[in-house]
Amino acid sequence: MxxxxxxxxxxxxxxxxxxxxxxxxxxxxxxxxxxxxxxxxxxxxxxxxxxxxxxxxxxxxxxxxxxxxxxxxxxxxxxxxxxxxxxxxxxxxxxxxxxxxxxxxxxxxxxxxxxxxxxxxxxxxxxxxxxxxxxxxxxxxxxxxxxxxxxxxxxxxxxxxxxxxxxxxxxxxSHVDYESIKAMFYENADNAYKILEIDKSATNDDIKKAYRKMAKKYHPDKVVHLGEAHQKGAEEKFRQVQEAYEKLQKERGF
Incomplete structure (x- = not known):
């Protein structure tokens, strides 16, 4: 071309x-x-x-x-x-x-x-x-x-x-969205909470709700109109949300 x-x-x-x-x-x-x-x-x-x-x-x-x-x-x-x-x-x-x-x-x-x-x-x-x-x-x-x-x-x-x-x-x-994405690039004990846009005082139910909300927000289908190439980029954010949730699951034992 x-x-x-x-x-x-x-x-x-x-x-x-x-x-x-x-x-x-x-x-x-x-x-x-x-x-x-x-x-x-x-x-x-x-x-x-x-x-x-x-x-x-x-x-x-x-x-x-x-x-x-x-x-x-x-x-x-x-x-x-x-x-x-x-x-x-x-x-x-x-x-x-x-x-x-x-x-x-x-x-x-x-x-x-x-x-x-x-x-x-x-x-x-x-x-x-x-x-x-x-x-x-x-x-x-x-x-x-x-x-x-x-x-x-x-x-x-x-x-x-x-x-x-x-x-x-x-x-x-928004500030919380900015901090969520920023946390994906820093090593910090509180990053999992920041990625899910909650604080350390959140209950286990709060964490579950936050995960569902963030998984929906960062789902690759949200950028389907931009084509397959950009869906792949979105998958990285989605993966980091999943990892943040799994980390808190393991730490809290739920």
Whole structure:
């Protein structure tokens, strides 16, 4: 699949507003790079093809909207501590290869590198567009992925944590949901309680109710509209909820 056909098939509502402006700049750079060694007429045809493929789609949430949102937010988090660790960049690429296969991952990472070059990205404007158009379950999946990026080099810095917290707020993710996903990336005696969004004073019945609630919230079917690739990502959150519940079962003996 050519780059223009991939990007056209991938973008819905995200090719508008502040996200559209960011992607527009990145696409221009990608097409210019692809034109290296081609004549001007061929490069012009490629630009027109990209514009046509992207603009002909209806503004509905689809897998590509998640991918584009993910690339932009990943760029913001990676640059939060003032440096770009190669392990974090490798994590992004590996995740995309695992989800989409090598060819599509190469397209996505090419776009990511151009997004990453942009110096002035408004976190607030991007997140507000995502909040308006994307379902809550998909936004939770975005947050989970961002923690994975930040943790790829072994630890989450204070600046990365602050940036992810800011993003969560703009995305309309509650404090308890934020703490639940954050707990999935830290080793702490109380993490099982935090993942289930309860405290240590909870009764065994409270724990059972919390597990049912969280299992429903993080069930992979919640992101079925994003395609099989993102369901696999959601399965990781679902698994961690199950492990948190089993840990408390074992500790309390119920």
């Amino acid at each position: 050519s780059f223009s056909k991939w990007i056209g098939a991938s973008i819905g509502w995200s090719f508008g507003g502040p996200i559209g402006a960011i992607i527009g700049l990145a696409l221009g750079s990608v097409v210019d790079a692809m034109a290296n060694g081609k004549d001007v007429e061929a490069a012009t045809r490629q630009r027109r093809r990209v514009n046509y493929e992207t603009q002909r789609h209806q503004p509905q949430t689809q897998s590509g909207d998640f991918e584009v949102s993910l690339l932009i937010l990943a760029s913001i988090v990676i640059k939060a501590d003032g440096k770009q660790d190669q392990r974090e960049l490798d994590f992004v690429r590996q995740q995309f290869v695992g989800m989409y296969g090598k060819e599509q991952a190469n397209h996505a990472f090419r776009l990511f590198k151009e997004i990453n070059k942009q110096q002035h990205i408004s976190t607030r404007q991007v997140c507000l567009q995502i909040k308006q158009m994307m379902q809550h379950a998909s936004r939770l999946q975005l947050l989970h992925f961002l923690f994975g990026i930040a943790k790829a080099d072994g630890f989450v810095t204070d600046s990365e944590l602050s940036q992810i917290h800011t993003i969560a707020g703009y995305l309309g993710i």
